[in-house]
Amino acid sequence: MTLPDPDVGSGELDLIAPIPTASNGTYLATIEGIPVVYKPVSGEQQLWDFPDGPLAHREMAAYLVSEALGWGVVPRTWLRDGPLGAGMVQLWREPDPEQDPVDLVSSDAVPDKGWRHVLTAQDSRHGTVVLIHEDSPALRRMAVFDVVVNNADRKGGHILAMPDGHRYGVDHGLTFHVQRKLRTVLWGWLGEELDDEEIAGVEHLRLSLGAGLGQALSGLLSAPEIVALDERCQGLLSEHRFPAPDGRMPATPWPLF
Known part of the structure; x- marks a missing residue:
């Protein structure tokens, strides 16, 4: 399902129903029969740690960064x-x-192969449970994307598993802060080296920041946030490996899903 004609995206937007699991005002809607998610700025809750600009702008910026990386992590997104x-x-x-x-x-019940361990904890009945995620190229790229955009809220439910193996990430309102706020369930590759495709994607993103992408982001993010984005890219290209959590911040979001 695509929107090949940009004019379709500006067609009449019809509300279907609110999405009750969202913390901000979020609606299932359609545009000329095509289902979309609609998040009006008027439905956003003010956050003390993300006070600058609407969350919708951060969602749009995340999509632009996803496109510059060339990995299609974020579904097509626009403002209207x-x-x-x-x-x-x-x-x-x-x-x-x-x-x-x-x-x-x-x-x-932890699988022997194809999965990565994130953490071990006790459940309410004092049993041992383990948070795991699949060991796939698509999820690795999403983890790199989250580092770049400084995603403070990568819950398990924010990852959409498509039938063809593609993985989409959604809900990127808590991104691009100048301080390190990475909170994610995708810690399974901690300390491992980035592969050639991941490095090439970040390199292309840095080049794009010096061209049209930087100009587009200037209408969505503050100048310090764009500088911090570039610095995170530099850090990845310097170290060539997945970073460790920052000890001053919780490493995972809550709830996890």
Whole structure:
């Protein structure tokens, strides 16, 4: 499902229903019969640690960075007016309900291969549970993307597993802070070296920041936030490996899903 004609994205936006699991005002809507997610700025809750600019702008900036990396992590996203005012609109992607790229399993049910361990904890009945995620190129690229945009809220439910193996990431309002705020469930490659494709994607992003991407982001983020974005890219290209958590911040979001 695509929106090949940019004019389609500006067609009449019809609300279908609110999405009750979202913390901010989020709606399932359609544009000429095509399902989309609509997040009006008027439905955003003010956050003390993300006070600058609407979250919708950060969602749009995350999409532009995803496109510059060339990995298609974020579904097509744009800004426009709607029934509840200006906001972010994103193409709806229906995940495969049979796939769980991130899972919480008992300690005796951890798969032998194809999965990465993130953390071990006790459940309410004092049993041992393990947070795991799949060991796939698509999820590795998402983890690199999260480092670059400084994603403070990569929950398991923010990863959409598509039937063809592609993985989309959604809900990127808590991104691009100048301080390091990376909170994610994708810590399974901690300290490992980036591969050639991942390095090439970050290099291309840095080049794009010096061209049209930097100009586009200047209308969405503050100048210090864009500088911090470039510095995170430099850090990855200097170290060539997945970073460790910052000890001053929680390493994972809560809830995890």
